[in-house]
Amino acid sequence: MILLEKIKNVRDQFNADLECINDLKSWEDIKSKYLGRKGIVSSLFLDIKELDPEDRKVIGKALNDLKNDLQTQLDSVYGKIHHRKKEEHYIDYTLPGLPFFKGTRHPLTQAIDEMLSIFARLGFDIAYGPEVETDWYNFSSLNLPPHHPARDMQDTFYVDDGIMLRTHTSPVQTRYMSTHTPPVRIVAPGRVYRNEAISTRSYCMFHQIEGLYVDKKVTFADLRGTIELFCKMYFGKNAQIKFRTSFFPFTEPSAEVDVSCFLCQGKGCRVCKHTGWLEIMGCGMVDPNVFQAVGYDPEKVTGFAFGLGVDRSVMLKLDIHDIRMLFDNDVEFLKQF
Numbered sequence: 001m002i003l004l005e006k007i008k009n010v011r012d013q014f015n016a017d018l019e020c021i022n023d024l025k026s027w028e029d030i031k032s033k034y035l036g037r038k039g040i041v042s043s044l045f046l047d048i049k050e051l052d053p054e055d056r057k058v059i060g061k062a063l064n065d066l067k068n069d070l071q072t073q074l075d076s077v078y079g080k081i082h083h084r085k086k087e088e089h090y091i092d093y094t095l096p097g098l099p100f101f102k103g104t105r106h107p108l109t110q111a112i113d114e115m116l117s118i119f120a121r122l123g124f125d126i127a128y129g130p131e132v133e134t135d136w137y138n139f140s141s142l143n144l145p146p147h148h149p150a151r152d153m154q155d156t157f158y159v160d161d162g163i164m165l166r167t168h169t170s171p172v173q174t175r176y177m178s179t180h181t182p183p184v185r186i187v188a189p190g191r192v193y194r195n196e197a198i199s200t201r202s203y204c205m206f207h208q209i210e211g212l213y214v215d216k217k218v219t220f221a222d223l224r225g226t227i228e229l230f231c232k233m234y235f236g237k238n239a240q241i242k243f244r245t246s247f248f249p250f251t252e253p254s255a256e257v258d259v260s261c262f263l264c265q266g267k268g269c270r271v272c273k274h275t276g277w278l279e280i281m282g283c284g285m286v287d288p289n290v291f292q293a294v295g296y297d298p299e300k301v302t303g304f305a306f307g308l309g310v311d312r313s314v315m316l317k318l319d320i321h322d323i324r325m326l327f328d329n330d331v332e333f334l335k336q337f
């Protein structure tokens with residue numbers, strides 16, 4: 001029964017070899033070492049020819065079992081290697097990378113940031129207020145008497161009784177003054193809402209930058225100087241400005257500011273409707289009633305305020321003909337800026 005002993009040794013040796021298989025090449029080597037045509041198992045089969053019939057039966061069966069066992073074990077190891085190979089190659093490093101699109105800031109955000117940075121250089125702080133406002137801040141504190149036409153349901157989106165979407169950024173003036181003592185020097189950017197017919201030139205939501213400067217002895221000359229400097233810094237050195245008298249309940253005197261058309265340099269073109277001028281903001285000296293509403297003494301301080309329309313300026317500067325393009329979030333359109 002030396003052969004049975006040999007078979008057992010072969011099994012032990014095979015089991016040890018099996019542990020060493022780590023890739024397809026070593027698997028093939030082990031397979032041919034044991035089950036190949038000139039492998040160990042075949043050579044054992046040659047040995048049984050010498051045996052007598054009784055022993056040949058027993059050994060033959062043992063050999064067949066050995067052969068089948070080795071085959072099954074090799075098959076199972078092959079399955080594992082193959083599976084691992086697939087996993088290893090799951091990421092195909094040779095594929096070209098996915099294109100990565102870099103986002104840009106919205107043209108309105110770019111304009112607002114640029115405008116704010118100009119005012120920051122002039123010493124203005126940035127302040128914010130809520131888009132849903134109370135009647136007090138949006139109207140009453142700003143010297144808008146209860147029956148002022150600007151409170152008309154047509155212009156204002158009411159959320160509730162006495163609560164509305166702010167119609168301008170001016171409530172940030174009185175909000176800020178209520179919680180700060182003079183001197184005050186702020187700009188307040190933000191969205192405002194008006195219930196207007198939507199067209200290429202007006203939308204129910206747009207952006208303003210409010211400005212407020214309150215101190216001892218602030219004059220109209222300070223207002224004019226500040227606006228002029230801003231316009232030259234934003235629209236260019238050659239920009240001219242013009243103040244037209246106007247009316248706002250919260251400023252006295254009030255004015256509207258026109259800037260010379262930067263497309264035609266004031267000569268007259270389609271953009272400025274052949275006037276040479278573009279209207280960009282309302283402004284004036286803070287009305288004493290506003291100071292009283294926030295507890296400031298109008299005998300001690302004076303101030304100026306302005307409300308700059310951002311969307312119109314951006315449309316003009318970027319030659320955008322429909323204000324709605326700014327709010328459609330069409331990436332193909334926005335990508336251009």
Ligand code: PHE
Nearest residue numbers: 168170248282283305306307
């Ligand atoms: N709030 C005014 C508007 O929306 C603009 C303005 C602001 C005018 C500040 C004067 C002073 O039209």
